[in-house]
Amino acid sequence: MSVTKEMMSVTEQATKAKKLSKRLSVLSTSEKDRLLNDIADLLDSESETILRGNDRDIGEARYSFIDHLPIDQMTLRKEAISVMADRFRRVAKMDDPTWKRGKEWDLERHHVEQLQVPVGVIALIGEQRPRVTVDAIALSIKTGNALLIGGLQSIRYTNGAIVELVQKALQKNGLPSEAVQLLDEGNRSTTQQLLASEDVIDLVIPGEGSVVEGVHGSTFPVLNTPKAHRHVYIDGDADSEKALHLLFESVANRTVDETAIDTLVLHKRWLTENKEALHKSVVENGINIQADYAASQIMPNLVGRHDSNQPTLRIVVVQSVNEAMAYMEVHGAKHTEGIVTENKATAEKFKKLMDATAIYVNASPLPGNELTKDVTLGLHTEKSPQRGPISVTSLTTLKYIVTAK
Numbered sequence: 001m002s003v004t005k006e007m008m009s010v011t012e013q014a015t016k017a018k019k020l021s022k023r024l025s026v027l028s029t030s031e032k033d034r035l036l037n038d039i040a041d042l043l044d045s046e047s048e049t050i051l052r053g054n055d056r057d058i059g060e061a062r063y064s065f066i067d068h069l070p071i072d073q074m075t076l077r078k079e080a081i082s083v084m085a086d087r088f089r090r091v092a093k094m095d096d097p098t099w100k101r102g103k104e105w106d107l108e109r110h111h112v113e114q115l116q117v118p119v120g121v122i123a124l125i126g127e128q129r130p131r132v133t134v135d136a137i138a139l140s141i142k143t144g145n146a147l148l149i150g151g152l153q154s155i156r157y158t159n160g161a162i163v164e165l166v167q168k169a170l171q172k173n174g175l176p177s178e179a180v181q182l183l184d185e186g187n188r189s190t191t192q193q194l195l196a197s198e199d200v201i202d203l204v205i206p207g208e209g210s211v212v213e214g215v216h217g218s219t220f221p222v223l224n225t226p227k228a229h230r231h232v233y234i235d236g237d238a239d240s241e242k243a244l245h246l247l248f249e250s251v252a253n254r255t256v257d258e259t260a261i262d263t264l265v266l267h268k269r270w271l272t273e274n275k276e277a278l279h280k281s282v283v284e285n286g287i288n289i290q291a292d293y294a295a296s297q298i299m300p301n302l303v304g305r306h307d308s309n310q311p312t313l314r315i316v317v318v319q320s321v322n323e324a325m326a327y328m329e330v331h332g333a334k335h336t337e338g339i340v341t342e343n344k345a346t347a348e349k350f351k352k353l354m355d356a357t358a359i360y361v362n363a364s365p366l367p368g369n370e371l372t373k374d375v376t377l378g379l380h381t382e383k384s385p386q387r388g389p390i391s392v393t394s395l396t397t398l399k400y401i402v403t404a405k
Contacts, residue, residue, distance in 0.1 A: 010150075010193040016178045017121045017146035018200040024179055025118040025144040029096040031173070032141055038169040039137075040088035046165055047081040053161035054130070061154055073129045074155055084134045091138040091375050097393045098144050106405065115399045118144040119202045122395060123194055125150060126207030130158050135375055136205065137166055137180055143395040148201075150183030150194070203395070230365070231332060233324040233350070235341035236267035240274050242362060243340040248285050249364050261338070261365065263314040263331070265324045268294065271317060275299045288312040321346050325354050332356065336365050 043050070054076040061071050102114030122145050124136045133149060140147040149159055159182055167177035183194075194201060234243045247264060271278070275298055282289060291299070294317035318324045321339075328337050338360035339350045347361050358365070375391075 010183055013178070013181050013183060014121065014123075014148060014194065014200045016176075017148055017181060020176050020178055021118070021120045021146040023176070024146055025098070025120070027144055027175075032096065032144065033092040035169055035173045035175070036088045036092035036138060036141055038172060039141075039166055040085040040092075042165045042169055043081055043085040043088070043162075047078055049165065050081055050158060050161040051076060051078065053157035053159075056157045057155050074158070076130055076158065080130075084131065087131075087134060087375055088138050091142050091392075094142065094375070094392060096142065097396050102398065109405055111403050111405055113401050115401055116393070116396045117399045119395060119397050121146045121148065121201050122203045122205065123148045123150070123201050124205050124207075125194065127205075128155055128207060130155065130162065132207075133159055133162060137162070138375060139392055139395055140180070143392055145202075145395055146178070147180045148183055148194070149181065156182075205390070230261050230336045230338075231263045231265050231324075231328045232261045232338040232340065232360075233265040233318075233321065233328070234267060234270050235321060235324075235339060235343060235346055236269040237343040237346065238267075238270055238340040239342055240270075240277060243270070243274075244277060244281050246338075246340060246362070246364050248281055248287075262312070263316065265316050265318055265327055266295065267321075267324075268298075268317050268319055271295065271298055282313075289315060291315045292317060321350060325350065329355060336360065338363070338365060 054074075058071060058075055061074065097116050098118055100116045102116060104111065104113035106112075122136070122140055124133065124147065127133055127136070127149075133155075136149070137147060149163065163180055163182040166180045170177050170179050194204075232247060234247070247261070279299060279301065290312060292315065295315040298317070316327060318327060321341075334356050336358045337354050337356040339347060339354075340362055341347050341350075351359050351361065
């Protein structure tokens with residue numbers, strides 16, 4: 001494929017999406033819900049098609065020996081396809097936010113009212129988790145938006161099978177298959193071409209890795225759901241049993257990346273008093289340890305073992321909650337931070353001063369898509385637009401209707 005043809009291919013796909021986005025924007029709620037339920041039925045009846053594509057992706061991922069690929073999160077089983085189908089049905093039952101009236105007010109000679117409307121064309125780039133791809137499709141349909149999916153080859157056969165079934169349902173409902181498209185080339189070149197299409201892309205949801213480089217420096221509106229170090233601070237006044245339970249519950253849950261704590265920030269006093277219990281739990285749970293100098297001095301037998309099939313936990317030792325927060329601010333992504341403490345004043349300080357989208361106090365982290373009762377795409381961590389779960393309303397914008405009084 002020549003560069004010119006490749007450029008045209010992606011550009012044409014985006015342009016088609018833009019043209020038909022107006023048609024999608026005025027679909028009735030019943031039309032969208034019928035489409036969502038039809039997709040769910042197809043996922044159930046043709047799950048083997050998706051599983052074959054996923055097996056091919058996983059086989060290539062294992063053969064590539066690329067360490068950073070989240071194979072456990074990429075892998076699908078038949079039960080997972082059923083869960084995906086149910087998520088389409090859940091979205092069909094959710095309230096439709098589009099064309100809802102918001103605030104309204106009178107001026108001297110005019111009446112103004114807000115309407116919540118679809119954004120137009122959404123691009124999901126660099127996402128490796130099939131669950132997120134499925135949720136993006138469902139929420140885009142619910143909000144009357146066109147969706148472009150691209151940016152990673154590691155999951156292209158899985159995504160291809162899913163999109164093929166979605167397009168089959170679109171055609172069954174008399175709608176253009178280009179409403180949901182898989183971009184022809186799942187690599188950095190695709191992203192660069194999309195970034196040159198600012199006139200047709202209205203919103204970008206980036207995943208991770210080199211394929212999304214440049215997205216955050218572009219002029220696109222971006223809903224950011226970063227993968228970064230997530231911390232739990234165990235305070236000097238933490239209950240030891242509670243701390244160890246919460247810690248290893250979250251560390252062990254590696255298949256849901258948003259809940260996986262990878263850095264443990266320990267108060268020096270707590271570690272000194274509980275080093276034997278911590279060591280026992282580390283060994284029993286098969287966790288690899290990367291300890292800073294202070295931690296290795298207190299627990300020299302904690303480091304040295306490594307199993308590539310087991311999760312790795314970074315341990316950092318601090319002297320106070322202020323030092324813990326300072327470390328998290330530098331090394332975190334303002335996504336999820338937690339504290340374990342029985343000291344109410346310390347907990348209040350952490351809640352008020354720690355800059356993160358979600359703060360957990362003596363609680364195990366939830367996936368971003370479970371922080372609300374609705375289906376969401378994860379946590380948006382930038383402060384503008386408003387950070388928090390990416391839900392159906394996140395995929396809409398406001399239109400102001402002004403009429404003469």
